[in-house]
Amino acid sequence: MDIQLKRGLLDVCVLAAIKNEDSYGYKIIKDLKPYIELSQSTLYTILKRLETAHMLTVHTVEHDGRLRKYYHITEEGIKRIDDFKNEWNEILTIYRFVVKEDEEDV
Amino acid sequence: MDIQLKRGLLDVCVLAAIKNEDSYGYKIIKDLKPYIELSQSTLYTILKRLETAHMLTVHTVEHDGRLRKYYHITEEGIKRIDDFKNEWNEILTIYRFVVKEDEEDV
């Protein structure tokens, strides 16, 4: 998929991935794989960004002798998903414009 | 609207705006305004990028004593719109994932 189209979707996808259950980096990548592929460097960049924006909190848990960083969504993170759902209507309007122009002469 | 969400849509919108009739910068901005707002600096950056990518061609026409640069879509530009329409299904899948996760506990 076009890189540019992914932008704007990535943050929300990550938030959606941790919304119902706290999760950690490696699992998030695997969970999202069927929908959107993202590399580790991309994911950790996003997680750090979302943490700075207070959309999630982090807590470290020991698991099988190694550390895992679990990410927990905050109220602001939930609001971010809501905002996205509202913005979706604008996206749809734009999509319809493109299709309309495209089919005008078919 | 979220800046990131606009990315990926911008290029295609501009191409859609010139698809049925050659147009020029100032008019493109006005035509797109109801759907997506973009500044002059943004638009001209996009037009230059699309020209470099051979998705459109430029020809200058004198109009009322001043020069106007008309943009004409190419086959590749038309293909770009087609590609976008295909990618739209992936976007929809992602959208549905976000909504599904979001409504799981409602």
Place this chain on the structure above:
DNA sequence: AAGTAATACTTCGTGATACGATGTATTACA
């Protein structure tokens, strides 16, 4: 006649971002 809005294109600088490359470290399995 003077001033302002609209038309029309250009360039510069900047912050945000996705991602490849690379590194570290442990566990599981062949």
Place this chain on the structure above:
DNA sequence: TGTAATACATCGTATCACGAAGTATTACTT
């Protein structure tokens, strides 16, 4: 013994949207 899987971190880079500022003409308003 080796390799894949698990798990997180950092650096550098190219791309990009956009504000700011500039240039120049036409059209209107006062």
